[in-house]
Amino acid sequence: MTDLIVQNVHKYLGGLHILQGASFTANRGSIVSLLGASGSGKTTLLRCIAGLEQPEVGQIKIGGSVVFDGDKRVTVAPENRNIGLVFQSYALWPHRSVAENVAYGLKLRGVNKADAEKRVLDTLGKIGLGHLAERYPDQLSGGQQQRVAICRALVYEPKILLMDEPLSNLDAKLREEARYWIRKLVLDLGICGVLVTHDQAEALAASDNILLLRNGKVAQEGPPQDIYSKPSSFYVADFLGANNVAAGRIKRDGPTASIHGSNWQLDGVMMGDGAESQGKAVIRVEQVAVHDQPAPGRIEMQLEACLFLGDRWEYRLSYGDFKAKAFGPKLMAAGTVWAEIPRESVWLYPEAA
Numbered sequence: 001m002t003d004l005i006v007q008n009v010h011k012y013l014g015g016l017h018i019l020q021g022a023s024f025t026a027n028r029g030s031i032v033s034l035l036g037a038s039g040s041g042k043t044t045l046l047r048c049i050a051g052l053e054q055p056e057v058g059q060i061k062i063g064g065s066v067v068f069d070g071d072k073r074v075t076v077a078p079e080n081r082n083i084g085l086v087f088q089s090y091a092l093w094p095h096r097s098v099a100e101n102v103a104y105g106l107k108l109r110g111v112n113k114a115d116a117e118k119r120v121l122d123t124l125g126k127i128g129l130g131h132l133a134e135r136y137p138d139q140l141s142g143g144q145q146q147r148v149a150i151c152r153a154l155v156y157e158p159k160i161l162l163m164d165e166p167l168s169n170l171d172a173k174l175r176e177e178a179r180y181w182i183r184k185l186v187l188d189l190g191i192c193g194v195l196v197t198h199d200q201a202e203a204l205a206a207s208d209n210i211l212l213l214r215n216g217k218v219a220q221e222g223p224p225q226d227i228y229s230k231p232s233s234f235y236v237a238d239f240l241g242a243n244n245v246a247a248g249r250i251k252r253d254g255p256t257a258s259i260h261g262s263n264w265q266l267d268g269v270m271m272g273d274g275a276e277s278q279g280k281a282v283i284r285v286e287q288v289a290v291h292d293q294p295a296p297g298r299i300e301m302q303l304e305a306c307l308f309l310g311d312r313w314e315y316r317l318s319y320g321d322f323k324a325k326a327f328g329p330k331l332m333a334a335g336t337v338w339a340e341i342p343r344e345s346v347w348l349y350p351e352a353a
């Protein structure tokens, strides 16, 4: 069931057109990530959904109710939108216990003490924090503080959990754990999660749907696997993953296509319309395999350096003035090697794409 509908939202800030017609929907029991470069409008869009910013144009519906309509001049206050909000800074009250921090909003909304206590303990229990209810924030780890902040948002039993970079204060290991349990939590509770992040690994791992924003517009929307393996534009292809990018002349000959530099050429697949034109090739680094023997279809390249990354090696390769990176399991001697680059992994984008 669709719990969030955002339609053609425009927002101006300081005279600038920040959101330029953002639209998407999100379902119960799923997470949508708002992903994009710094300044692409992720936080502004989240704040519009929360009611902390008022768009000039558009419509937003939460759980079937209109909470904003630019034409009809409807604006529902944030506290009546049935949302939970989690920010980057956990903003816990330092002189209140975990239970008091979580209960605070309920108290403000006039929920009676016995009811509030029960809801707080239930919510803390769901997140595995029941045993920490009497502790104070400075007696908790960063990961536990972040869980308390999420508890505080969930205690209202919201339809939608809005999270703005909730993991960015955690170290890399905790972040990986946290994105797993946040996903499990949203799915188990059957609510709808909206996660703002600039970290593509987080968006790919945590969400059912990704909205990649560029200059306040949706550049592409889709499930993580689709957006990663079928990027519709050069921008999206280059934004996600680790890539080899080369500029050259794209030639199309019936169903086949190729890209030509001054002293190299690669067969590929067209990712946009267009006949012969200048353009770019994008090849995911993991799609290039390096061998020490030639074989049909392999390209002779020069291995210039090998860098040790711990779990694998990174190879620095050249083929004329085409420079590429690849990964592999072993140290290889510099000199001539043979690279396998599948045609379907060489994505060709004509200039305009």
Ligand SMILES: Nc1ncnc2c1ncn2[C@@H]1O[C@H](COP(=O)(O)OP(=O)(O)OP(=O)(O)O)[C@@H](O)[C@H]1O
Residues within 6 Å of the ligand: 013, 014, 016, 018, 036, 037, 038, 039, 040, 041, 042, 043, 044, 045, 198
């Ligand atoms: N109050 C404001 N007045 C003017 N411009 C603003 C205001 N708030 C944000 N902006 C601008 O709006 C654009 C989008 O900002 P927003 O914070 O939504 O981006 P973001 O994608 O969340 O970026 P980041 O990842 O850096 O947080 C930026 O160019 C920002 O400078």
